[in-house]
Amino acid sequence: MSQPDTAPFREPAQGRPEDDEDPPPLHVASRLHAFNRYELKYLVPVDLAAELRDELGERMDRDLNSPAGGYGVWSLYYDSPELRFYWEKIEGLKFRRKLRIRHYGEPDGVSDASPVCVEIKQRVNRVTQKRRITLPYGTARQLCDGRELVEHSPKERAFIHEVLDLVVRLNLRPTAITGYQREALVGRGSDTGLRVTFDRRIRGDALDVVETLGDPHQLAQVIANLLANACVHTPPEARVEVRVGTVRTGPDTGGTDRPGRSSATGALPPDIPACVVEIADDGPGLPADTARQVFERFYRGPATGASGREPGSGLGLSIASTIAEAHRGRLELDTRPGAGAIFRLLLPRSVGAGPATRP
Ligand SMILES: Nc1ncnc2c1ncn2[C@@H]1O[C@H](COP(=O)(O)OP(=O)(O)O)[C@@H](O)[C@H]1O
Ligand SMILES: [Mg+2]
Structure with a gap:
């Protein structure tokens, strides 16, 4: 243990200085x-x-x-x-x-x-x-x-x-x-x-607790699809990360439009609370025109693996996007060539969902 006796970093105080004779309203004391x-x-x-x-x-x-x-x-x-x-x-x-x-x-x-x-x-x-x-x-x-x-x-x-x-x-x-x-x-x-x-x-160190209303089978299908894509359409050494959280929609967090982001559906209102699942990979990423096409029915990109074309029907993302929309949410993709891909499912936090509870 090599800790000093007092907290080494003090943030600057503002307002009245300490004064024993005339105590300020917050009872500021030595500690x-x-x-x-x-x-x-x-x-x-x-x-x-x-x-x-x-x-x-x-x-x-x-x-x-x-x-x-x-x-x-x-x-x-x-x-x-x-x-x-x-x-x-x-x-x-x-x-x-x-x-x-x-x-x-x-x-x-x-x-x-x-x-x-x-x-x-x-x-x-x-x-x-x-x-x-x-x-x-x-x-x-x-x-x-x-x-x-x-x-x-x-x-x-x-x-x-x-x-x-x-x-x-x-x-x-x-x-x-x-x-x-x-x-x-x-x-x-x-x-x-x-x-x-x-x-x-x-x-x-804590997992976020996220609660949303929705059809569990359909939402599971969306996530399974995104995970499968991140495994199938990237080289074997690519890393895949899943993140879950609650955000307010915006250019940095998701849900609204910005350069490098595409979706088959319109932007959500800005600054509303939403539950998010992100499936991010550090694979090759996609150029802007392709990124727009991936949500189209039957669209399939060129093969990325050495063993020829990956299995698939070209329907996965189009279905996933429809499910997101049916939940009043949105599926979107942040990507550029060489920068991997982040597929993000956003579901507005429904009024009826209530506060999250722990199991
Ligand atoms: N994580 C990803 N990285 C790069 N390209 C992807 C990724 N996910 C999807 N794609 C591209 O989007 C296309 C459409 O995906 P999808 O609709 O799920 O159809 P499928 O997986 O059956 O080809 C894929 O063929 C692939 O080219
Ligand atoms: Mg797929």
Whole structure:
């Protein structure tokens, strides 16, 4: 274990400084840290992110706590059995809260003594407020999992009780872990207070729970078809990845149109919640004109394997697309030559589907 005694990375505080004589409304204490932020997030391609970082690097300073290459951020998220916090985020609720335990640095070597932050992140309209205390990991788990009142200073009392109230009242349990590598830049001069972070190598250990209404046999047929295609129409060494999740439709996530994307059916409305299954391969990919044709009945592309034409009827994708449409969803293909193929099935999250439940 080579963890320092205090959390090595502190994010800048805003608002009133600590003052014992005149306590600010949030009861800021030595271990308790609170700050408000207006947060915007963008998904950008890796090469563009590198360009942006270099450009911003000329006008902004590297955050003192952010070494070259960035630092690891690992979060353990707590949620109710009905995944209330998760759905509040997906549904874009204006007022929402979540509880997480956060560790800065690499995940290996974390012991009960390693410092972590217990954090309540709250969003009110577009302003994000974070309140956190730093505790040894073991104590943080005692508080959040064991629901025990752990030792605290008088100033931490309100925060500790709020955490306990949340975990008990909503029956919160550790539900998902996410990790990424973050590089942080801070503004100078008139940009003081501005902070830009680049998060990459985003990882998670929990499978997404996705629930949708539909005909299970037909939907299974779509997925089986896409999997078979990814195996049959790519060279044997190609990798195939299946991803499942919930997104809001848009150019980055899917469902709406953009260059390099084709479909037999029209775009879904933008920014609606949808369940997604993606079957992605790193095979040869397809040129734009062929990508449009694959959804036509009886269309079959040229053979890709060494042993001549792959088996098939040319009907698979046309049927799959019809099934997606009958579910008020869409089947689409993101591809370009040399960049593999991502077939994406999107199903709008139906009103009647209700919150996802765990088995
Ligand atoms: N993952 C993929 N990578 C490259 N080409 C693909 C992929 N999936 C489908 N195709 C192309 O789309 C065509 C149509 O697919 P499909 O409708 O399922 O018919 P079939 O598999 O019977 O040929 C295939 O013949 C192939 O050329
Ligand atoms: Mg097929």
